Amino acid sequence: MADESLQKRIAALEERVSRLESGPDVPRNEVFWALEGLRRRLTGNGQVLFTGAVDLPTGEHYEWQQGASTEGLLEADWSEHSAPYAALGHPVRLTLLHAVLRGTRSAAELQEAAALNTTGQLYHHLKQLTAAGWLQAEGRGHYRVPAGRVVPLLVLLSAVVPTGKPTERTTGE
Numbered sequence: 125m126a127d128e129s130l131q132k133r134i135a136a137l138e139e140r141v142s143r144l145e146s147g148p149d150v151p152r153n154e155v156f157w158a159l160e161g162l163r164r165r166l167t168g169n170g171q172v173l174f175t176g177a178v179d180l181p182t183g184e185h186y187e188w189q190q191g192a193s194t195e196g197l198l199e200a201d202w203s204e205h206s207a208p209y210a211a212l213g214h215p216v217r218l219t220l221l222h223a224v225l226r227g228t229r230s231a232a233e234l235q236e237a238a239a240l241n242t243t244g245q246l247y248h249h250l251k252q253l254t255a256a257g258w259l260q261a262e263g264r265g266h267y268r269v270p271a272g273r274v275v276p277l278l279v280l281l282s283a284v285v286p287t288g289k290p291t292e293r294t295t296g297e
Contacts, residue, residue, distance in 0.1 A: 158173070158175070162191075167193075168193055168194070168195055169193070169194050169195050170193070170194035170195075171191050171192065171193050171194060172191065172192050172194065172197065173189065173190070173191040174189065174190060174191075174275070174276070174279045175188065175189035175190075175275070176188055176189075176275035176278060176279065178274055178275060178278060180225055180226070180227070180274070181225075181226050181227050182225075182226075182227040184274075186271055186274045186275055188271075188272070188274070188275035188276075189275075190276070207255070207256050208256045208257060208258065210256070211252045211253055211255070211256035211258055212256075212258070212280070214249065214252075216238050216240065216245075216249050217249050217252060217253055217258075219237065219238045220234055220237070220238055220249055220250065220253060220259075221253065221258060221259070221269065221277065223237040223238070224259065224267055224268060224269055225269055225274070225277075229262075229266045229267055229268060230265055230266050231243070231246060231247075231250070231265040231266070231267070232265070234246060234250070234267065250267065254267075257270065257273060258273055258277065
């Protein structure tokens, strides 16, 4: 009898440990709360939505969202939109954007932050980012990320910078 009681207690403890290790029992609609909200508004063959509420170290606050239909995205000519991605394809330009979002705004400070030897190098990269819409000149030698680009930039980075585990579900494979 004592062995049976001990086995039941061990089984109950193993179950509790298993639940703790797998995380809290969260209903599907709470795990995928954004997805469930999108699903209620869906039309057609689906939609992609990205959104964010951002407080930067500079004190600036941004709230932003954008959605696109799956059909529209799949029918678009993606090659026509390569310039903004190409502008992000250089480590110095990513360093500059990172510095600007964290509050470094003047050209002199940006040159130092990116460890560039000449102002020519700095302005080459600033020109690429400005032409692609990732930066905007404001005043004399100062730059900022336009409000409409803050969340999209962070969304793109969140797709490749490992800061957390994505919540995902696949079907139809």
